[in-house]
Amino acid sequence: KQEVTQIPAALSVPEGENLVLNCSFTDSAIYNLQWFRQDPGKGLTSLLLIQSSQREQTSGRLNASLDKSSGRSTLYIAASQPGDSATYLCAVLTGANSKLTFGKGITLSVRP
Amino acid sequence: NAGVTQTPKFRILKIGQSMTLQCTQDMNHNYMYWYRQDPGMGLKLIYYSVGAGITDKGEVPNGYNVSRSTTEDFPLRLELAAPSQTSVYFCASSTPPVSSYGYTFGSGTRLTVV
Numbered sequence: 001k002q003e004v005t006q007i008p009a010a011l012s013v014p015e016g017e018n019l020v021l022n023c024s025f026t027d028s029a030i031y032n033l034q035w036f037r038q039d040p041g042k043g044l045t046s047l048l049l050i051q052s053s054q055r056e057q058t059s060g061r062l063n064a065s066l067d068k069s070s071g072r073s074t075l076y077i078a079a080s081q082p083g084d085s086a087t088y089l090c091a092v093l094t095g096a097n098s099k100l101t102f103g104k105g106i107t108l109s110v111r112p
Numbered sequence: 113n114a115g116v117t118q119t120p121k122f123r124i125l126k127i128g129q130s131m132t133l134q135c136t137q138d139m140n141h142n143y144m145y146w147y148r149q150d151p152g153m154g155l156k157l158i159y160y161s162v163g164a165g166i167t168d169k170g171e172v173p174n175g176y177n178v179s180r181s182t183t184e185d186f187p188l189r190l191e192l193a194a195p196s197q198t199s200v201y202f203c204a205s206s207t208p209p210v211s212s213y214g215y216t217f218g219s220g221t222r223l224t225v226v
Contacts, residue, residue, distance in 0.1 A: 100145075100157075105154060
């Protein structure tokens with residue numbers, strides 16, 4: 001059974017800091033890995049999707065990497081801003097019917 | 113560009129009542145999913161469907177039922193609501209190859225059972 005772990009559960013940083021959010025998964029037989037952002041009381045917004053054959057994806061100040069063999073992904077946020085404050089969820093796609101398994105998320109607070 | 117639409121956004125149910133959470137998508141996606149999210153937890157899969165007339169259980173199906181009579185709609189039925197079903201429910205859809213396109217999520221239904 002696939003398990004996804006995100007540690008720590010919460011993180012607080014000063015504005016302007018570069019930061020890395022970690023995600024690990026137990027079964028390396030994945031089709032892709034997605035990073036989502038969730039604002040309080042809101043739905044999920046897809047940030048980046050890395051296919052199993054890819055090593056990284058970039059969008060603006062965000063860069064996500066994938067090391068399938070070691071079961072790890074990182075989300076790098078450059079020059080963090082208060083508007084980046086949210087919960088970041090990692091999810092991996094596995095199985096014959098393409099099911100996503102989620103981590104519990106990392107709640108990020110960027111202090112002005 | 114509506115994407116995935118969920119109704120209602122909020123609902124309070126009394127113990128033992130029943131209700132249907134509606135989900136519809138306008139992207140002609142074959143795959144649809146229902147997840148629940150409890151505070152401080154990730155999303156857990158309740159049911160999923162790979163096409164009209166085909167549904168299957170996910171990780172936490174007890175207390176729920178689904179149907180998929182059309183490609184667009186995937187309602188989730190709660191029978192005999194219990195406090196343990198207080199949660200936020202998300203519907204999602206995707207299309208093959210899912211490895212390329214990922215999931216699109218609705219904005220959620222926040223359900224409280226009292």
